[in-house]
């Protein structure tokens with residue numbers, strides 16, 4: 001199965017903490033293998049996300065500080081595909097962009113921005129595909145969730161996260177959980 005890693009660009013430690021945490025949690029919950037918080041560090045977010053992974057399972061990684069150019073260069077050198085999520089891209093619903101991404105069959109690096117992204121992100125040197133989750137501006141959280149869910153055709157929402165200390169027993173009403181001794 002191909003690997004998907006998210007590159008979060010443009011995190012501003014003073015104002016993006018909650019949003020970047022949500023981007024990371026969405027990446028994990030919707031089936032990405034890890035996230036790279038490029039060009040900056042935020043130890044608090046890493047702690048929060050790593051703690052979620054320890055408790056709720058899986059092997060999601062959180063990497064910080066790597067310059068985005070190095071990440072993209074290394075990813076492409078290994079034959080991976082780069083998808084830039086942008087409102088200006090090819091519409092995921094009205095074009096065949098998603099099937100073209102899938103057809104390549106290579107690992108996918110998904111770039112999401114926060115503030116205005118560098119113009120080079122749109123170029124062939126960086127992105128193999130510029131994908132829009134509809135051509136209306138919204139949010140990195142929404143675009144990442146929809147992209148991953150469509151990419152995996154919903155399958156990752158049924159996935160069992162290995163080595164979890166706690167898991168939820170889906171229930172019509174109320175809150176039911178199990179701890180690791182029982183599964």
Ligand SMILES: C[S@@+](CC[C@H](N)C(=O)[O-])C[C@H]1O[C@@H](n2cnc3c(N)ncnc32)[C@H](O)[C@@H]1O
Pocket residue numbers: 085086087088111112113114115116117131132133134135136137138139140141143
């Ligand atoms: C809140 S937007 C701000 C974008 C910024 N104003 C710009 O012009 O690049 C932050 C990120 O959300 C994502 N995003 C927002 N709307 C999107 C859409 N319709 N399709 C895909 N990605 C979107 C993009 O990754 C974008 O970099």
